[in-house]
Structure formats: structure tokens, C-alpha cells
Amino acid sequence: MAIVAQNSKFGIFGRPILAWVVAMVFFFPIFWLVFTSFKTDADAVKPEFLFFFTPTLDNYLNMTENYDYWRFATNSVITSVLATAVALFVGIPAAYAMAFNPARHTKDILMWMLSTKMLPAAAVLYPMTFLAKGAGIFDTHFVIVLVLALINLPIVVWMLFTYFKEIPKDIIEAGQMDGVNTWGEIKEILIPLAWGGIASTALLCFIFCWNEAYWTVRLTTTDAATLSKLIEGNRAPEGLFFGRLSAVSAAAVGPIVVLGWFCQKQLVQGLTFGAVK
Amino acid sequence: MGQIVLENVVKKFGDTEVIPPLNLTIEEGEFAVFVGPSGCGKSTLLRLIAGLEDTTAGKVLIDGEDVTEVPPSKRGLAMVFQSYALYPHMTVRKNIAFPMRMAGMSQAEQDEKIEAAAKSLNLTDYLDRKPGQLSGGQRQRVAIGRAIVREPSAFLFDEPLSNLDAALRVGMRLEISEMHKRLKTTMIYVTHDQVEAMTMADRIVVLQGGVIEQVGTPLELYHTPRNKFVAGFIGSPKMNLLEGAEAKKHKAHTIGIRPEHIKVSTKSVKGAWKGTVGVAEHLGSDTFIHIHGVEGCDPMTVRAAGDVAVKHGDTVYLSPDKSQIHKFDDAGLRI
Ligand SMILES: Nc1ncnc2c1ncn2[C@@H]1O[C@H](COP(=O)(O)OP(=O)(O)OP(=O)(O)O)[C@@H](O)[C@H]1O
Ligand SMILES: [Mg+2]
Numbered sequence: 001m002a003i004v005a006q007n008s009k010f011g012i013f014g015r016p017i018l019a020w021v022v023a024m025v026f027f028f029p030i031f032w033l034v035f036t037s038f039k040t041d042a043d044a045v046k047p048e049f050l051f052f053f054t055p056t057l058d059n060y061l062n063m064t065e066n067y068d069y070w071r072f073a074t075n076s077v078i079t080s081v082l083a084t085a086v087a088l089f090v091g092i093p094a095a096y097a098m099a100f101n102p103a104r105h106t107k108d109i110l111m112w113m114l115s116t117k118m119l120p121a122a123a124v125l126y127p128m129t130f131l132a133k134g135a136g137i138f139d140t141h142f143v144i145v146l147v148l149a150l151i152n153l154p155i156v157v158w159m160l161f162t163y164f165k166e167i168p169k170d171i172i173e174a175g176q177m178d179g180v181n182t183w184g185e186i187k188e189i190l191i192p193l194a195w196g197g198i199a200s201t202a203l204l205c206f207i208f209c210w211n212e213a214y215w216t217v218r219l220t221t222t223d224a225a226t227l228s229k230l231i232e233g234n235r236a237p238e239g240l241f242f243g244r245l246s247a248v249s250a251a252a253v254g255p256i257v258v259l260g261w262f263c264q265k266q267l268v269q270g271l272t273f274g275a276v277k
Numbered sequence: 278m279g280q281i282v283l284e285n286v287v288k289k290f291g292d293t294e295v296i297p298p299l300n301l302t303i304e305e306g307e308f309a310v311f312v313g314p315s316g317c318g319k320s321t322l323l324r325l326i327a328g329l330e331d332t333t334a335g336k337v338l339i340d341g342e343d344v345t346e347v348p349p350s351k352r353g354l355a356m357v358f359q360s361y362a363l364y365p366h367m368t369v370r371k372n373i374a375f376p377m378r379m380a381g382m383s384q385a386e387q388d389e390k391i392e393a394a395a396k397s398l399n400l401t402d403y404l405d406r407k408p409g410q411l412s413g414g415q416r417q418r419v420a421i422g423r424a425i426v427r428e429p430s431a432f433l434f435d436e437p438l439s440n441l442d443a444a445l446r447v448g449m450r451l452e453i454s455e456m457h458k459r460l461k462t463t464m465i466y467v468t469h470d471q472v473e474a475m476t477m478a479d480r481i482v483v484l485q486g487g488v489i490e491q492v493g494t495p496l497e498l499y500h501t502p503r504n505k506f507v508a509g510f511i512g513s514p515k516m517n518l519l520e521g522a523e524a525k526k527h528k529a530h531t532i533g534i535r536p537e538h539i540k541v542s543t544k545s546v547k548g549a550w551k552g553t554v555g556v557a558e559h560l561g562s563d564t565f566i567h568i569h570g571v572e573g574c575d576p577m578t579v580r581a582a583g584d585v586a587v588k589h590g591d592t593v594y595l596s597p598d599k600s601q602i603h604k605f606d607d608a609g610l611r612i
Contacts, residue, residue, distance in 0.1 A: 170362035
């Protein structure tokens, strides 16, 4: 059945075409965003310039004065990097313990951690806001890093746990016999062996942090506001400036797209460390 | 350095008791072999000594010091795993250096020991390779190298040779035995291969279901097995066990006679057991003949000379060496 399909006309031509169509559907909004970002605000809303227009870089050149882009971008970088670091710092030892010293309820704890992701964020919106304000950390990097790290922790632990599980327990035990303490084990054996997995976990966590909008929008006003806040904040009043908005949006998602693109290979490579039975 | 004592050690996994209260002393410098059928708890016992498993009850003492609560990294023992468990991301050199580096040994001293270990294990040409680029035998050598450089108070081996082919296994067996003679360090060696046990051990510990059936030198176990289980487990081919009328004659529930203690003849002999040849396995030096039709033991295995002329279907007469008959009571214990 599968063999027939592969050799049929559909198998040879249909599948690639289908794949391209699907890819296009996903890619189109981004393409359109970037496309629009090269139009002037005036051109962007005119149907006659839908495809043919004189491209301009003004939207990008004026991004800083129009939107104070770099301030938001800096906040995004700071919070995403720190939150990822915190999540890994907590997640690696946690996943290590669960993978190599499972106790009776380890599986339950993992399930429970994941189940927290099913809680609607809106349910804790008010408590979180009051807590942040009450503690005097509203609109600080600290609260954003904390929240971003916490909401990604379940995913981070799960991912690391599955990667760590692939490391033969014998190797960890050999380390113990060779006189390594727990931190040494993590540093000398676990991290080098699971490097690829840790890198992809970190990347994913970073992307999630960067893209996070619910909390970053609601727990900040100006000081710690990220790119999500920037885009969200300009939705209504500047609704007509499609060109500018497209440019700043492209600049907001751009770093992540580029990062993902470059890390692809390195991630795959990291996963194929010298196979040893 | 290197006396290991287990005092009333118990190990449970959940509710299943894998090791009931067990007492054992392994003397300093001894080569002790744990042998027994699969699942009898050999690895568990070794891991309890290593500290890789926690004891449910009882104590583990190394050189008189209670180490029950001491983590494996602080017990000063070295272990060689069946899977070799080399660090795949490190070269052979780094693998061997690892325990020394962890112990904070100087670089010069490390280098010196690596050279010496590599030389004695024929690894000099492979020091800069990763484990993935080595054969099974070479990996096992690296694992042994990693164990010796740190001069442990005892070596623990868990079926280190069972992933190797037969020829290599014999070679490595000798190397390990020689290493023991040279270093005179306590070694505990787990295997389910009774030939390895017999050839390497100073003392063999036979286990079944977590219980020690007998502890003794290879020859003690061979000549005076304490019970039917040990009698059947030690020796190759296995001891023949006969029940019924023949055993009654010796006032026993069961009698045992090893294949090498039976004479086989094609001519009728008075008082001999009569049987028919089933399969004759010619090894060159010896022939193992499997004989059917002897009452109380079918088939009965006999070890005969390499050039014995018998074939399938021949009638043969078997006369056991009376002095070599082992007698067991109805509980299976030696009389
Ligand atoms: N982590 C564990 N959890 C539950 N049961 C276990 C665990 N490890 C071992 N066991 C059980 O303990 C018993 C003894 O296991 P052990 O590995 O010590 O046997 P062994 O004598 O080494 O066998 P083999 O020759 O097959 O290696 C077995 O019945 C096994 O199922
Ligand atoms: Mg075992």
C-alpha cells in the first residue's frame, strides 16, 4: 500500500506539492508581514499597491524613534535569557534526580507538573497581579524572569527528563564509582552527554519566553516591557500605520526566526554524540 | 585494605525481598566469585557492596568501617560493568584519567599511571580514540584500566566478559586472574558462568534466590557440595542425579555422580547400569556421551576418552566410581 503510493504519480509529484502548499499556508503571514514592512503607511492600505509598490526602508530606519524599539528589544533579551537560565538551573538537577533516582511518585510529579500547563492563565491573573504589586515587583525584570521561568519549568523538566533518560544509568553509576559527587556528575557527565538535548530545551524555552505575551503584557507598563508589549500596545491607536507596525513586528519575531534557523543543524549534531552501546 | 563484611544485609524492591538476611565475609586480597542462576541476586549483592543500592536492613563494612550510609563515591571501590559504561564523550586517555582527576591527583602522576595502565592493557595505540571507535574487548580493557589507576581497596566486576566472544573471554579471564596475582587486591567477580567461577576464584559464593547455598574454594564445592543445588550447578557437564531404587541402595534419597567418575564399557559388566547411547559429543580431547535408559536418571551424561568408539543406539554398561558418589537426603542436603 505504502509502496504503491510512493511509486504512483501522486507519490512522486503530489506529495511534494502538498508539502509546499502546507508550508506556504504557514509561511504566508510572515511573508506578508515582511512584505508590508517595506511599504509606506499610505501604500500599505491602498489596494492598487497590493503587490506593486516602491519599496522603502524608512519603516526600519525610523523604528527607534517611532517605537523606541531597542528598549523593548533589550528587555526581551534580558528577560528571555535570564528566565531560560533560571529554568535550566532548576530544571537540570530536577530532571536529573527524576531520571536517575526515581522514587515511588516520580511519574505522578511529572504528570502533575505538566497538568499545571492546563490551568488557564486567566484564572490566576488577579492573584498574580496583586502579588506582584503588593511585593513591589510589578513592572520589573525580576517578576518577568520569575514568571517566565516558572511557566516554562514544566516543559523544561519534561524535555530534559526524556533526554536524560536516554543516557545509560551505568554511565552515571560508573561516575559515582569513580568518585564524583552529585554536582560533578551533572557537570562532568550529564551535561556533556545531554548537551544536544539541553541546547534544544534551552532554545525552545528561550523562544517561548520571547513569544510570551499574556504575562509580559499584563505585568509590565514601561520599565520591563518586552517586544510583545510593544506590539500589543500599539494595536489600537496606531492601527492605521500598517507599514511601521509590520516593520516593528518583523523586527520582533526576526531574532527568533534567525536563531531557530541557525540552531537547526547544531541541535541535530548535538544529538548524535559517538554512539556507544 | 579490602576486607568486606556483610552483616544481616536485606534488600527489598518494594515488597519483594530479593536478598533475605545475608551474612558474608570477603577476606582481604581474596578473589571471590558470586555465581548462581539468572535473577538470583548476584548483581544486587554487588551493588549493595558498591553502594549503588541502599540496603533495606543490615550493615556493610569495609575494613571494619561501617559504610552502609556512605555514598558509592566515598567507598574507595572500583567497579567494572557488563556494559563497560565508558564515558562516550571522552577519549580513552580521559576515561582512564577521570577517577584520578576527580581525586585531585597531579597531572604528572596521572600521565605516569595512564602510561603504565595503557601499557599493561595493550591500549597505548588507542589512547586518543573515543570508546565508540573501539572493539568490545578494547572497551573492556579501558574499563579495567579506569578501575586500576585509582588503586581501589577492592574491585567489583559484574559479568565483565559476557558481552565478549568465547575466545576473547578466555583471554580476558586470564588477564584478570593475572592482574589479581600481581595487585593482590580484593576482587569480587559476578558471573553466571561456572567455568569462570571455577577457574578464577579463590572462593566461590553460590547463590540461589538471594540465599547463599555454599561458600568455599572451587575444589571444596566440587568435591563436597553441601546440597543438590550446588552439586548440580558446579561442574561441567553437570553432575548426574539419580533417585529411586539406585539411591535407596545407598540409603539416600538422591545420589549424584559426576560424568567424569563413570566408566563406560560396551561389554557387559557385573553390577553396571545398562543404557543406550543417545548423542555422543566429540570434543577431541573428551567425548560427552548422553545415555538413555538408566533408571532414575535420563539422560545420564558420561565423560569418556576422546577416541571412545560408541555411536547412536549402542548398548553400553556404566560403572560409577563408588568413592565418588555423593549422597543427599530428601531435603536435598548432603549426607
Ligand atoms: N530495580 C529493581 N526493582 C525491582 N526488582 C529488581 C530491581 N533490580 C533487580 N530486581 C530483581 O531482583 C532480583 C535479582 O536481580 P539481580 O539483577 O541481582 O540478579 P542477577 O543474579 O544479577 O541476575 P543476572 O545473572 O540475570 O544478571 C531479580 O528477580 C530482579 O527482578
Ligand atoms: Mg546481574
